[in-house]
Amino acid sequence: MNFEERDTYGMYKRHAGESEGPGPRLMGANTLMGNDVYNEKEEDLGDIKEIMLxxxxxxxxxxxxxxxxxLGMGERLFAVPWDALKLDTENKRFILNVDKARLENAPGFDKDHWPDMADQTWKDEIQSFYETGRSAEQQGQQTHH
Structure with missing residues (x-):
């Protein structure tokens, strides 16, 4: 199911010639839950279960x-940095530029054992894996130059 199918408030409906509504630049978090995530090779990587603020x-x-x-058994969860995802408005899904085989080795967790997402070491590991953001060490180096 994609964001247009989850649009209970009609915020993405467009009528001929209209440009009203939040559009793809501002979207409701609830409408993004369950959206498919693919990579650039058209491999299905899963779907979004939660959005962490x-x-x-x-x-x-x-x-x-x-x-x-x-069927939900043996499912692994992965925290993907938001800036690693790109919205594909044409296909109404997200793109994550990671090979499926690489994702299988990503730092993940199961639904009963969530990591401490506020832990800086964990954050650095995730950002390094997905090659997003800057680690705390990089940020520290930049402030000392």
């Missing part, structure tokens, strides 16, 4: 992606 700065920090398993 950083309450200290009001920014979206991670999308929690489900991958693997069968």
């Amino acid at each position: 950083d309450m200290t700065n009001g920014q979206v920090a991670y999308a929690v992606l489900s991958f693997g398993g069968f």
Whole structure:
């Protein structure tokens, strides 16, 4: 199911010649839950189960992606930095530039054992894996130059 199918308030409906509504630049978090995530090779990587907000700065920090398993059994969850995802408005899904085989080795967790997402070491590991953001060490080096 994609964001247009989850649009209970009609915010994405467009009529001929109209440009009203939030559009793809501003979207409701609930409408993004369950959206498919593919890579650039058209491989299905799973779907978005949750969106994690950083309450200290009001920014979206991670999308929690489900991958693997069968009918919810053996499913692994992955916290993907929000800036690693790109919205594909044409196909109404997200693109994550990671090979499926590489994702199988990503730092993940199961639904009963969530990591401490506020831990800086964990954040650095995730950002390094997905090659997003800057680690705390890089930020420290930049401030000392």
